[in-house]
Amino acid sequence: MLQKVMVVNDNELLLMIAKKVIAISDFAHETITATDGLQALAYFDALLEQEGHRALGEPEFMFLDLHMPGMDGWEFLEIFTEKYQAYFPNLKIAILSASVDMTDMLMLVKYPIVVDFINTAIDENVLNNIKNKFFNTVTANA
Amino acid sequence: MLRDKKTYDILVVEDNPGDFTILEDLLIDRLFKPVIDHAKTFKAASVFLKDLTMQYDVILLDLSLPDKNGVALVQEMLHISGNIPVIVLTGYTDVTFSIKSISLGVEDYLLKEDLSPDLLYRTIVYAIQRKKSVKELEESEKRYSDLFQFSPEPVMVYDMSSLKFLSVNKAAIEKYGYSELEFLNLTMTDIIADNTDADLITASIFRDFKLGVNIRHRKKNGELFYVAIHSSMLQLNNQPVTIVNASDISQTVEYLKAIEAYTVKLKEIAWTQSHIVRAPLSRMMGIVNVLKQIGTSNPEFNEWVIHFDNSAKELDNIILDITRKTEAVKIGD
Incomplete structure (x- = not known):
């Protein structure tokens, strides 16, 4: 099981659902949420301001929406990869x-940090697939 | 002696009774029951010819009649004879004039002193045949001329090197608004609106080419319209010319454009709406997943059902909205 995941989405209900599914699927111990890119960046800023932020616990995985009022997913990706990724390499x-279409997919290729597209509802299968693909050791231990 | 079985209607215009009798005998010798009408004067002949129930095959005309002779007689006879071939009968003394009468329009001439059944028969048959061929040729020329003139589509002929118009039909005059004279002072490039590059136009016409939708022509009043061009090359007075049929396809083009715009709008609606639809739908699927896992006895169960219900209502509104927007899009907007 992961320690901490982050869900960034402007829809409160979706955040609720994601939190619940993550909890009951034993995907992560803690789920933190943000309603746009700016809020998400603020969380990472807060981590960086603390000495030894790793001990405080950084999210290992993030579910990011692309279309959000305020700072959208694209802008978040641009800023995060440029300024933050070096501090949070994992x-x-x-x-x-x-709504992820072909054009979006092609544009996302330039961000290696993006490892998956979930174009459907978030459920246990989706979470298990992510675990198996990217967190093999965690699954084995779970 | 073989006789032609066809019945000939012949008008003999001859004032001399002796000459008429000889002619009659010669005719009967070779023709089967010919109908021979005898006019002794030009006036009498004109009365016969006014009788429209008689369709004469040939007129045999003596060159000197009591009431008319010479050039005047030939000209006036040709004037009233219409399509009936006229053969002139004359004596040795009038040979020169007889030859001249051919240039006035008679079919042939015969010297009375040389007459024989064979010669008379052949001259008549040939005259009828020749007249018929000429008439057919004239009719065929007229038919082609009519096809050009009365074509409902504008048709224009222009010189291939200078691109100057040589001939235009009535539809072209009506469509473009130029008089025939004005047209003949223009070149093909003058009526082409979108591209005045003469080389390109010539090159495009050499091929059986389908610029169609892209080419617009300009009327005299400046109005533009889309044309489909069909052209072919031919020789006119030993000059290479191009004959162009220009069909106005503006309506078709405008309609196609409207349909294309309409399709684009529908696609836009379909794309955006399908993405909007998917958001509440994927939330509903997520809620179902939660409901299955927590079970009905869980105290949160009812709360999740309400969320599900709200998402369903949201989805319903979105679909209603799509239907409304799609119906509002009209062809030609």
Whole structure:
């Protein structure tokens, strides 16, 4: 089981669902949420401000929506990869969006931090697949 | 002696009774029951010819009649004879004039002193045949001219090197608004709106080419319209010319454009809406997943059912909205 995951989405209900599914699927111990890119960046800023932020616990995985009012997923990816990724090298991101089309997919290729696209509802199968693909040791221990 | 079985209607215009009798005998010798009408004067002949129930095959005309002779007689006879071939009968003394009468329009001439059944028969048959061929040729020329003139589509002929118009039909005059004279002072490039590059136009016409939708022509009043061009090359007075049929396809083009725009709008609606639809739908699927895992006895169960219900209502509204927007899009907007 992962220690901490982050879900960034402007829809409160979706955040609720994601939190619940993550909890009951034993995907992670803790789920933190943000409603746009700016809020998410603020969380990482807060981590960086603390001495020894690793001990405080950084999210290992993020479910990121692309279309959000405020700072959208694209802008977040641009800023995060440029300024934050060096400090959080272990973070992996899955795009969780009902509307990922071919153009989006092609544009996302330039961000290696994006490891998956979830174009459907978040459920136990989706979470197990992520665990198996990217966190083999964790699954084995779980 | 073989006789032609066809019945000939012949008008003999001859004032001399002796000459008429000889002619009659010669005719009967070779023709089967010919109908021979005898006019002794030009006036009498004109009365016969006015009788529209008689369709004469040939007129045999003596060159000197009591009431008319010479050039005047030939000209006036040709004027009233219409399509009936006229053969002139004359004596040795009038040979020169007889030859001249051919240039006035008679079919042939015969010297009375040389007459024989064979010669008379052959001259008549040939005259009828020749007249018929000429008439057919004239009719065929007229038919082609009519096809050009009365074509409902504008048709224009222009010189291939200068691109100057040589001939235009009525539809072209009506469509473009130029008089025939004005047209003949223009070149093909003058009516082409979108591209005045003469080389390109010539090159495009050499091939059986389908610029169609892209080419617009300009009327005299400046109005533009899309044309489909069909052209072919031919020789006119030993000059290479191009004959162009320009069909106005503006309506078709405008309609196609409207349909394309309409399709684009529908696609836009379909794309955006399908993404909007998917958001509440994927939330509903997520809730179902939660409900299955927590079970009905869980105290949170009812709360999740309410969330599900709200998402379903949201989805319903979105679909209603799509239907409304799609119906609002009209062809030609």
